[in-house]
Amino acid sequence: MTTQYTSAEMMTVTAARALENGSTCFVGIGLPSEAANLARLTHAPDVVLIYESGTLQTKPEVLPLSIGDGELCETALTTVSVPEMFRYWLQGGKVDVGFLGTAQIDRYCNLNTTLIGDYTAPKVRLPGGGGAPEIATNAGEIFITLKHSTRTFVDEVDFVTTLGFGRDGKGRDGVPNIGKGPTRVITDLCVMRPDPDTRELVVVSLHPGVSAAQVQEATGWEIRFAETLETTEAPSEKELSVLRELKDRTDRHHAGE
């Protein structure tokens, strides 16, 4: 019997699975936070979650609405200052995986969270870089998760807020003391990895029921597919029930004040 699930759930479960037990993850708010906590509540009980608010090794019962919710501090091993977080823990090389979302991404995994349009006369002003520019370069590797659409997967990002592999795919070449960069991108349709040589994103796995054409349609450039394209494993009963309980708890918690 197959359990019903949404494409959003498929995305979160797949993103969660990417996190290895015992690894140290610097967690972005939103989708990454959901995936990272699902990982912690399923296959990766000893994953270490770090939020930029200074909360080290936190185990929130409910998903935080903001990066600095009280829940994160109350369930953390300890809470350090924000300068210490960025200096000792991120730049100091203690983070295995940075888990990011984004508003726009291009074929070389460059991320834009700054604006749509021209910098001096933006069509849409987005929140800005936040922690991402240095998470992307100072963490061991980067996972990115976001919804797949031609609005998000664009031929050229309007602004490189955060380095993937640069406009030409060579942005990390020869740069000392830099992380591996994005190693996988997980959407509601598929999983992509950068080509080891060109760094261009390649679809390596389609979620069950998703066609290559659907992915192409939702992507703003002619996207490459791996020769042997896998099918992502569907969410298990366990993964779904844990995720749904987590989201229910979260909704109930944030519904009050």
Place this chain on the structure above:
Amino acid sequence: MTTQYTSAEMMTVTAARALENGSTCFVGIGLPSEAANLARLTHAPDVVLIYESGTLQTKPEVLPLSIGDGELCETALTTVSVPEMFRYWLQGGKVDVGFLGTAQIDRYCNLNTTLIGDYTAPKVRLPGGGGAPEIATNAGEIFITLKHSTRTFVDEVDFVTTLGFGRDGKGRDGVPNIGKGPTRVITDLCVMRPDPDTRELVVVSLHPGVSAAQVQEATGWEIRFAETLETTEAPSEKELSVLRELKDRTDRHHAGE
């Protein structure tokens, strides 16, 4: 009736008086620590004492033997890391007065705590700079206290561990963001201040019963005397009793383990 006192007590009492109530003092171990705590226990109850071990606003009951005695932490408002102490509190400009001792001093208040003789083949190896080099330049002003002798007051220090006013008296001229430097030197014989123009040390006050000849004899260069030479006020009963009780408490405390 005049109370008997030693020249060491005269020195400590005079050094203590230099500290204003409410000022913030970065305290060196030994004589400065004794004077600073005497000040706190007499005319300056709100003087803020800071030790380089990270103890902020500490009020030790007994004098510490080391710069990091437990007593300093237990009686402190809070204790910060040593990097924070040097970065935020000293370099950050929060210290009004640095209170230092030294092994050698010259006419321009340059201090040597590194060695006697040549650097590569020292006659006597001293402990080194410790906190002094940056206390002397990053605190608002500097008080120095030490015993007067031709071994300590030398024509040329063997090594400038810590800047007074440089070998020529001009070492602070034109340097941005630097403190006023030494403003008084207090010994068991007298009080000296740097000449406002040349920065050369000038004896401004002789302790009771001390002659100018005695000071000259204990100084390794031809020392200048102010035109109107004052006599330092003798220690009061109160100052002496507080100092002696402090030293008695200290001796009893450190006599055990």
Place this chain on the structure above:
Amino acid sequence: MAEFLNLHDAVARYVDDGATVAMEGFTHLIPFAAGHEIIRQGKRDLTLIRMTPDLIYDQLIGAGCVRKLIFSWGGNPGVGSLHRLRDAVEKDYPNHVEILEHSHAAMACAYEAGASGLPLAVLRGYVGSDLPKVNDQIKFIECPFTGEKLAAVPSIRPDVSVVHAQKADRKGNVLVEGIIGVQKEAVLAARHSIVTVEEIVDDLGATPNACVIPGWAVSTVAVAEKGAYPSYAHGYYPRNNRFYKEWDAIARDRGAFNEWLEKNVLTAGGDA
């Protein structure tokens, strides 16, 4: 020692028109009461610094207090945009607001450098980002030992920093607990500082290495009960997440915002 003033007098004394003001609190302990007092006193032409502008700066910008914003992430956390900020940047309403943007790492380091009395912060940052193209305050230096190219940004040295904390004792020593953000750095980096607190107590009850800011490192302490509301104060009250969500609709519309401001800040006296 910190002087105890009421919030009105603290703001009147230390926040001048045209001043550079940092109001910090990383999601936690955001000094809303002080922000409202600045709005009520009609301060103008402020340069505001803050890592995460949040609703507090949306309100100050919407009220017309702000000329320039230095920040690294400007949004309503978990909800969406700051519409008053966008309206000012995109449509010059109520006035044009100039922006200068950094990354979090750079701003955190710049506060740290400011507290450390240094003119610059050095970090391994901005690699491959377009931010240095639009922010001329981001430069690069070469390490004299390794030759590595590292980013440098000016340290943050505000005219006045404003933070909220749980409590102060009667000497003005302040205890900050929980998510401490860059509050201590903001206070130490500034020429003057205003700390609002939930309460004044006889004894802070702090552990040996707690985050305590000594009273002599603070200009003034003002009591502001629920002074961080609708953000939260660890140990006192939770975040009003609902208000953060409701803010989206209020701030989206100029009329709704002005009405909200009139009712909840301008005519609300010192208690809002």
Place this chain on the structure above:
Amino acid sequence: MAEFLNLHDAVARYVDDGATVAMEGFTHLIPFAAGHEIIRQGKRDLTLIRMTPDLIYDQLIGAGCVRKLIFSWGGNPGVGSLHRLRDAVEKDYPNHVEILEHSHAAMACAYEAGASGLPLAVLRGYVGSDLPKVNDQIKFIECPFTGEKLAAVPSIRPDVSVVHAQKADRKGNVLVEGIIGVQKEAVLAARHSIVTVEEIVDDLGATPNACVIPGWAVSTVAVAEKGAYPSYAHGYYPRNNRFYKEWDAIARDRGAFNEWLEKNVLTAGGDA
């Protein structure tokens, strides 16, 4: 997660001949037990880093473990010289020890920079001092914003750092309390780290902003009761000031030192 080893195995695994080793603890929590274990295992050619060498390095130097010392204040606090250090530097006994000396501010910043993953530390330091003349690792850079000349020193990145702390929990998370010195920075700056603790507990009982080093940032935790003795452990035992005074006579004489070493370290098993 930190591995739990006994002190012998921890030292055997992580302290190699020729390694660069930082053993920290600012008067408080000096890792004497680990130092003695290094002596017993006959480690050689170590480059030792420590702000205040203290008796622990006097012992390591006297025992012939050391080739080079990087430090900023080398004395017996409140007592006088470190005679084994002086004998090595001045008379090459038991072997020549090269020294590289800094100021405290520079070393503290260098640890901070090491923990921060940077190659250099920048500070307003060494102005007018002769130390840059005898230490070629002190350079000066120019601030690209203000033109101010600032000192730069290489960050400290030891092969292994050794510190002592009050307690660890069963996951190897470590609580350090009281005078915390540069212990956390030393651990985070190093490739490997050994933390000795007074005891292992179920719950650290730490307040929200306590100085806790997570187990995954530590290589190994080893129990060493009274492991900081004759220095002290806040909450456990006081400093043995008498021993610090007695050390002066012991260390002054080569024979007395060797006798002390034989009796109290070499033949004392893992308990000294």
